[in-house]
Amino acid sequence: MSFLRRGEREPFDPTQPLVATGNLRRRHLVSRFAQALAIAAAMAAVAVLVIVIIAVVSHGVKAISWEFITATEPNGIGPFLVGTGIVVGVGTLIALPIGVLISLFLSEYAGNRLARPVQTLMDVMNGLPSIIIALFVVSLVANKQTGFGASIALAIIEVPLIARGTQEVLRLVPGAQREAADALGVARWRSILTIILPAATGGIVTATLLSVARAAGETAPVLFLTGLAHGDQFHFSPFEPLPTVPVKIFQLSEEANPEGFTQAWGLSLILIAIILVLGLGSRALLNRSKRKLTR
Amino acid sequence: MSATPPAGSASLKLARSNRQSPARKRADRFGDVSLRLICAAAAVLAAVVLILIAKEVFEGAQPSFSKFGFSFITHQEWAPPLEKFGGRGLIFGTLITSAMALLIGAPVAISIGIFLALLAPTAVRNVISPLVEMLAAIPSVILGFWGLIILGPVLVSTIEPFLHNTFGFIPIFGAPQTTGASIFNAGLLLTIMVIPIIASVTRDLFAAVPRELQDGAAALGSTRWEVIRGVVIPTTLSGITAACLLGLGRALGEAIAVSQVVGGATESHLSLFKTGGTMASIIALQFPSPVNALHLSSLYYLAAILLVIGVASNVLASWVGRRFGGEYAR
Numbered sequence: 001m002s003f004l005r006r007g008e009r010e011p012f013d014p015t016q017p018l019v020a021t022g023n024l025r026r027r028h029l030v031s032r033f034a035q036a037l038a039i040a041a042a043m044a045a046v047a048v049l050v051i052v053i054i055a056v057v058s059h060g061v062k063a064i065s066w067e068f069i070t071a072t073e074p075n076g077i078g079p080f081l082v083g084t085g086i087v088v089g090v091g092t093l094i095a096l097p098i099g100v101l102i103s104l105f106l107s108e109y110a111g112n113r114l115a116r117p118v119q120t121l122m123d124v125m126n127g128l129p130s131i132i133i134a135l136f137v138v139s140l141v142a143n144k145q146t147g148f149g150a151s152i153a154l155a156i157i158e159v160p161l162i163a164r165g166t167q168e169v170l171r172l173v174p175g176a177q178r179e180a181a182d183a184l185g186v187a188r189w190r191s192i193l194t195i196i197l198p199a200a201t202g203g204i205v206t207a208t209l210l211s212v213a214r215a216a217g218e219t220a221p222v223l224f225l226t227g228l229a230h231g232d233q234f235h236f237s238p239f240e241p242l243p244t245v246p247v248k249i250f251q252l253s254e255e256a257n258p259e260g261f262t263q264a265w266g267l268s269l270i271l272i273a274i275i276l277v278l279g280l281g282s283r284a285l286l287n288r289s290k291r292k293l294t295r
Numbered sequence: 296m297s298a299t300p301p302a303g304s305a306s307l308k309l310a311r312s313n314r315q316s317p318a319r320k321r322a323d324r325f326g327d328v329s330l331r332l333i334c335a336a337a338a339v340l341a342a343v344v345l346i347l348i349a350k351e352v353f354e355g356a357q358p359s360f361s362k363f364g365f366s367f368i369t370h371q372e373w374a375p376p377l378e379k380f381g382g383r384g385l386i387f388g389t390l391i392t393s394a395m396a397l398l399i400g401a402p403v404a405i406s407i408g409i410f411l412a413l414l415a416p417t418a419v420r421n422v423i424s425p426l427v428e429m430l431a432a433i434p435s436v437i438l439g440f441w442g443l444i445i446l447g448p449v450l451v452s453t454i455e456p457f458l459h460n461t462f463g464f465i466p467i468f469g470a471p472q473t474t475g476a477s478i479f480n481a482g483l484l485l486t487i488m489v490i491p492i493i494a495s496v497t498r499d500l501f502a503a504v505p506r507e508l509q510d511g512a513a514a515l516g517s518t519r520w521e522v523i524r525g526v527v528i529p530t531t532l533s534g535i536t537a538a539c540l541l542g543l544g545r546a547l548g549e550a551i552a553v554s555q556v557v558g559g560a561t562e563s564h565l566s567l568f569k570t571g572g573t574m575a576s577i578i579a580l581q582f583p584s585p586v587n588a589l590h591l592s593s594l595y596y597l598a599a600i601l602l603v604i605g606v607a608s609n610v611l612a613s614w615v616g617r618r619f620g621g622e623y624a625r
Contacts, residue, residue, distance in 0.1 A: 027518050028518055035520065038406040038409045039410055041402075041403045041406035042407045042411065042427070045426075045427050045490055045494070046427070049426055049430045049433075052437075055441055055445050056437065056441065098337050101338075102334070102337045102338050105334035105335055105337060106338075110338075118338050118341075120610065120613050121338075121345060122341070123612075123613050124345065124606055125341060126609075127541065127544045127548075127605060127606075127609035128345075128348070128548070128602075128606075129544075129549070129575060129601055130548070131548065131550040131551075131601075132548070132601060132602050132605070135352060135582070135594075135595065135598050136347065136348040140347075159341060160341075187326060187327055188330075189326040189327045189329075190323065190326065192330065216434070217435070217436065218434070220550050220551055220579055223551075223579065246436045246551075249437065250551060250555070253436075253440045253443055253444075253555050254555070261444060264440055268437045271434060272433065272437060275432055275433075279428070279432050280425075283425060
């Protein structure tokens, strides 16, 4: 009907270019505007990431030197790197088998009715604030300061991450492989251990790397469980308090000391570099193993 | 059996040996049962850990609970040396920072999800998507340090005075303070943490909306935005809600970054620009050196409240996703 009305005002001119007018024009404008907002939102998120990373890098490089990475306090941060490595390593060693077994249970053994509560359990564990897990482990180990206690807390944080990542890849293992093994009379446990798990190795490694990246940056558990350690000498035993990178950054940020801030930026740069390398590496690995599985 | 033979030949070999020896059959029966049991035990272990967490936290809170009861939630005073503990200011601080994170973060994150799933060309998406996920990978302690050193001064010198002068008649935009530590700063950091979580969940949701539904709306003359508003968002509404609940859970429980920038005060007030505290941040600040046993127990009390809210928001999220999620929403 808008055609009619417009037709009354101005006769139709076929040589004119086709341009939306009136209501349609307004709707196009609204659509353009909404799309521009969506683009702006994405740009804003990327901008925040870039701003944070530039701040860390530009302040951090001033502190970085070979001595800074390898020496003990007060000149360097070597013991903190070693401590974080040990705490996260032990935590991952605990979490990896448990996470993989849970994902096997979910995808191979539990029927729909059993899988659902276990799945919810994993979601709840994943959403649990890390500070509550830290409090729990503190009372579990009776407030004893050891790297091992922190490893337990990190393991609780890592298990749902590893389980979910592994499960996603197990889902991609073709059902035909399982059926073929069944048809040949292969026992379930043999087909799981020799066919299904090997096919999912790429995904398991990816999920583990991601959970390591997450655990390396977790502060609350290491703060409560091994936060009293000092970095003036190297510690290697997980059964004594181990100094860690996130705790040091946290402590330095609480003190108003410009020299400490420089050290904290240096620590932040190293931590963020490790985490981003782990993240990017695992992403590349995941894409590769997914391609292999779905080929 | 060699190390990793091609699947087919291994199965074949296994199948032959299976048929031949009764010992193998017994071994298989044993292996089947034990692997099933081990896997189930891992799942049970996880459940036991979760129950133990709840038990330890509630037990730790017991002395404080028997002294203050539920009035802990409504009382304001938090004075460890006087053995007076009330969580109102902290609960209020938690709610206001989380609300701020969701109010700013959710619309931005959903827009990012729309952009990544529906608008961006593949090449752009393959670059932006990992970048948004990287934002989630930044450790909270580094984000908090950045918020304290870089963001805080900027807020105090420019943004807070601007908001106060323009919207000062609304009580939440009170007079700016001199330090960078404020509830406002904490809320912004939580916003940054919540955005990548909601964005990546909603991106997957929007990408799963069937092409035919969108094409149908477009064929009826809808513009791009009308397709999104009329088809994509309504079909995924439950999933969007679940994503926001996940983000809320993260914001409520974040301790370290908030404790670095929020200032550690414990009273409730309306101004965003003053220092404040959240439940998780006070635990992070005061747990390593409690003044007395009741103080420690009150911190556990806060953790218990946090645990209940956190578990509730997670369970609610998966329930909403399942109950109201049609075939496209999950």
